[in-house]
Amino acid sequence: QVQLQESGPGLLKPSETLSLTCTVSGGSISNYYWSWIRQPPGKGLEWISYIYYNGYTNYNPSLKSRVTISVDRAKNQFSMKLTSVTAADTAVYYCAREVIVGTNSHGFDIWGQGTMVTVSS
Amino acid sequence: ETVLTQSPGTLSLSPGEGAILSCRASQSVTSAYFAWYQQKPGQAPRLLIYAASSRATGIPDRFSGSGSGSDFTLTISRLEPEDFAVYYCQQYGTSPYTFGQGTKLEIK
Numbered sequence: 001q002v003q004l005q006e007s008g009p010g011l012l013k014p015s016e017t018l019s020l021t022c023t024v025s026g027g028s029i030s031n032y033y034w035s036w037i038r039q040p041p042g043k044g045l046e047w048i049s050y051i052y053y054n055g056y057t058n059y060n061p062s063l064k065s066r067v068t069i070s071v072d073r074a075k076n077q078f079s080m081k082l083t084s085v086t087a088a089d090t091a092v093y094y095c096a097r098e099v100i101v102g103t104n105s106h107g108f109d110i111w112g113q114g115t116m117v118t119v120s121s
Numbered sequence: 122e123t124v125l126t127q128s129p130g131t132l133s134l135s136p137g138e139g140a141i142l143s144c145r146a147s148q149s150v151t152s153a154y155f156a157w158y159q160q161k162p163g164q165a166p167r168l169l170i171y172a173a174s175s176r177a178t179g180i181p182d183r184f185s186g187s188g189s190g191s192d193f194t195l196t197i198s199r200l201e202p203e204d205f206a207v208y209y210c211q212q213y214g215t216s217p218y219t220f221g222q223g224t225k226l227e228i229k
Binding site: 114 | 172
């Protein structure tokens with residue numbers, strides 16, 4: 001059974017760069033879209049970016065200038081970097097898999113447990 | 122950006138009752154790219170419904186989705202104690218993907 005596990009620092013200072021990695025276990029990273037989503041404490045969900053296993057990417061315009069997403073097929077991992085973080089970037093960060101069948105998407109069917117990231121001086 | 126507005130913000134019901142949750146989009150959404158998720162405290166969201174009306178693997182048939190265009194509905198026919206949670210709608214047909222603000226389903 002496919003599982004996702006986020007890893008990264010729990011605490012950063014303002015202006016630093018957040019680096020997160022999502023490790024895919026129990027299955028291949030190939031042939032799926034992989035997203036990052038975040039959720040500030042007590043608030044709703046915000047989609048950040050996705051990457052296809054071949055490297056095709058898409059970003060939320062609200063974060064595009066600060067986010068880079070990448071994939072490492074050999075390690076079955078994908079990663080995200082968010083530059084110049086502020087307190088507003090404090091959130092639980094999730095990675096998730098999107099299933100595409102033909103031209104149809106079956107939604108985000110598998111999620112990691114999430115990792116809490118706090119930005120504070 | 123497609124804004125999704127969920128109503129009501131909070132729904133207070135008793136186990137055994139039925140629940141109807143709504144999601145309205147600021148512009149027409151392709152039904153094939155519309156989903157519902159359930160989130161419990163301290164947990165990641167769980168996919169319930171995709172393509173507006175298709176149940177995800179393992180989801181009980183008391184959960185059903187419907188709608189098209191700008192108006193979508195999640196119906197839970199006989200509430201079980203484990204159904205009390207926050208529910209989010211999502212569109213993933215137009216970038217950026219967006220979520221509604223959530224409906225909290227609480228025990229009355």
